[in-house]
Amino acid sequence: MKLVKNTSGRFVFQLTPREQRLFVEVLELYPLIPDGTRKLTKQRGQATLDESQELLDEALAEQRVSNQRHLAKFLADPHRVHTMKSYTRLTLAASDMEFLLQVLNDIRVGSWILLGSPDCQTEKRLEVTQKNARYFWARELAGAFQSLLIAAMNLVQ
Amino acid sequence: MDYVTHVFQTVFGWSRQKAEQHMMQVHKQGKSVLIRESFEKAEHYVHQIHRYALNATMERDE
Numbered sequence: 231m232k233l234v235k236n237t238s239g240r241f242v243f244q245l246t247p248r249e250q251r252l253f254v255e256v257l258e259l260y261p262l263i264p265d266g267t268r269k270l271t272k273q274r275g276q277a278t279l280d281e282s283q284e285l286l287d288e289a290l291a292e293q294r295v296s297n298q299r300h301l302a303k304f305l306a307d308p309h310r311v312h313t314m315k316s317y318t319r320l321t322l323a324a325s326d327m328e329f330l331l332q333v334l335n336d337i338r339v340g341s342w343i344l345l346g347s348p349d350c351q352t353e354k355r356l357e358v359t360q361k362n363a364r365y366f367w368a369r370e371l372a373g374a375f376q377s378l379l380i381a382a383m384n385l386v387q
Numbered sequence: 388m389d390y391v392t393h394v395f396q397t398v399f400g401w402s403r404q405k406a407e408q409h410m411m412q413v414h415k416q417g418k419s420v421l422i423r424e425s426f427e428k429a430e431h432y433v434h435q436i437h438r439y440a441l442n443a444t445m446e447r448d449e
Contacts, residue, residue, distance in 0.1 A: 268437050270430070271444050282430055289434055328397075335390060335440035380389045 231375070233382040239324045241382055250311075250318045256371045260301055260333050261294050262340025301333060327379050334376040341369035388414060394439045395421070398432060423448060 231249045235242040245253065268290060270283045304310070304326070312319040322330070342348070344365045348356035358366045388410055395406035399422065412419035421443070422432060429445040436443035 263440060268442065269444055270433055271446060273446060278426075285430075286434060286437065290437060293438055331390065331393070332439050339440050376390055380393055383393070384389070 231378050233378075233385065234319070236382070236385070241322045241324075241327060243320045243322065243378075243382070245318045245320060246316070247318065250320075252371055253320075253375060254305060256337060256368055256375065257301060257305065257330075257333060259337050259341075259368050260297065262337050262344065262365075262368070264340070264343060265291075267343060297329070297333060297336075300329060304329075324383075327383060331376060331379055334372045334379075338369050338372035338376065341365040341372065345369065391441065394436065394441055398435045398439070 231243050231245045231253070233241060234244045266287070268286065270286045271279055273279055310321050312321070342365075345356060345358075345362055346354065348354050356366070391410045391413060392403065392406045395401055395409055396403060399406075401409075409419045409421060422429070424432065426445075433443045433445050
């Protein structure tokens, strides 16, 4: 997947058929961050903070539903994709790039959580099994696509 | 790491240099104090960062 053109805030990427398939497959995993893992504060026991945590949970749940709808539309939109003989051209607006970065980070972080939150600086080592191998794959791919989008945005700045 | 820099720039409106400094602090020390604000504003920023699927918490400044 490479950036081939950027004009007036529209990014045109070229993907091989395999890259296109992987891009769609990884996006279809959204959402992966488990409910209740995102905390407003580490402090506990104050009514105000508990209410604020509920607000955060509600806001993130709404965002998740909205993102799922948006992603379904995005993946079904035939105008974004122009298929040639040996490659596909994908056109993204700047707002699409921001949206995809959020979705890909959810997949990357969610995969890491589902892999047991491995940390190379502690004893929590990554153990890939048949059961969790798909999350290892998802984490790596989401990170790779995320880096490509960021690199394309940085080229423009 | 570039993503974290990007989110800091977007959420706080920081320069790339400032965003990178905080990103490096997170990378090396596991956390960074991003901003000192009123409860409501801090809550707003925590919400924004969580929307980008990054982790952020707010604590009372003693």
